[in-house]
Amino acid sequence: MNIVNTISKGQLVRLQFMQDNLAASQTDVQLLVAEVASAANLAVDEICMPWAGDIVGISYDLSAAGTAGTLTVGATINGTEDADTTQTITTAARGGVAVPRGKAHFTAGQYIGAEITTDGSWNGTSSDLVVTVWCLVELGGI
Numbered sequence: 001m002n003i004v005n006t007i008s009k010g011q012l013v014r015l016q017f018m019q020d021n022l023a024a025s026q027t028d029v030q031l032l033v034a035e036v037a038s039a040a041n042l043a044v045d046e047i048c049m050p051w052a053g054d055i056v057g058i059s060y061d062l063s064a065a066g067t068a069g070t071l072t073v074g075a076t077i078n079g080t081e082d083a084d085t086t087q088t089i090t091t092a093a094r095g096g097v098a099v100p101r102g103k104a105h106f107t108a109g110q111y112i113g114a115e116i117t118t119d120g121s122w123n124g125t126s127s128d129l130v131v132t133v134w135c136l137v138e139l140g141g142i
Contacts, residue, residue, distance in 0.1 A: 057134035059096030066124025
């Protein structure tokens with residue numbers, strides 16, 4: 001079998017955002033691309049997309065599930081949460097949802113991120129969170 005130097009028109013790309021020690025009573029907090037409790041945080045909370053595309057999924061992973069309260073996670077485009085990507089989490093430690101193409105479209109040069117909200121009764125406060133935003137980028141023209 002010969003290896004051919006080609007690429008398909010659309011490519012699935014994952015972008016990860018995180019927070020350690022997930023506090024209660026947070027509202028619309030943008031997650032960072034890297035956060036480490038024992039070192040300075042990398043103060044970047046969005047990724048500039050060089051191509052147009054669609055957010056086609058979002059998944060989350062907690063180091064430990066909460067047993068009370070609510071956490072919501074959602075992808076953002078230019079700092080605004082896209083409602084089609086928002087998930088409400090109560091006692092699950094992991095999950096995800098597929099988003100139909102066209103529901104969360106972005107253009108080249110827009111910023112993709114993730115944000116969270118926790119209510120005052122969220123008790124998974126020692127949990128670490130990673131949110132993965134799955135993007136299908138359109139590579140036409142390159």
